[in-house]
Amino acid sequence: MPRTDIEWTDEFLIGIPELDHEHRALVRDINRLHRALGAHPDRTRIADTLGEILARMQAHFALEESVMKEHAYPHYGPHKAEHEVLLDTVTGYIVRFNQEPGTDVVAGLGAKLGEWIVHHILTSDKKMSLMMKG
Numbered sequence: 671m672p673r674t675d676i677e678w679t680d681e682f683l684i685g686i687p688e689l690d691h692e693h694r695a696l697v698r699d700i701n702r703l704h705r706a707l708g709a710h711p712d713r714t715r716i717a718d719t720l721g722e723i724l725a726r727m728q729a730h731f732a733l734e735e736s737v738m739k740e741h742a743y744p745h746y747g748p749h750k751a752e753h754e755v756l757l758d759t760v761t762g763y764i765v766r767f768n769q770e771p772g773t774d775v776v777a778g779l780g781a782k783l784g785e786w787i788v789h790h791i792l793t794s795d796k797k798m799s800l801m802m803k804g
């Protein structure tokens with residue numbers, strides 16, 4: 671499996687401290703998933719990490735959505751839709767992981783999740799913070 675750890679850089683900061691803090695925690699959790707999927711994948715550890723990632727994403731997106739609402743952010747709808755796609759994707763993987771004995775099913779998620787989150791932070795979240803602060 672390719673090494674897919676995400677190295678945190680200040681480029682990911684969007685300038686809203688409580689959201690930046692959570693983005694950093696989310697990146698840390700995703701890196702933990704990469705490690706759990708490593709050389710000797712452990713189903714329990716993978717399942718626990720996936721559960722933590724989903725819970726963190728749900729709580730984080732809810733906070734981000736409430737911040738957007740507070741500021742009457744005009745792109746709230748599409749941004750929330752992006753969150754929902756991410757949550758649905760992770761949930762889908764968890765369901766399949768629970769149904770299938772192998773860990774291959776989540777290996778694909780491990781590789782892609784970090785990319786998706788980083789892309790979302792660098793595009794949608796940055797756009798949001800720029801407009802809300804502007």
Ligand SMILES: [Fe+2]
Nearest residue numbers: 734790794795
């Ligand atoms: Fe977002």
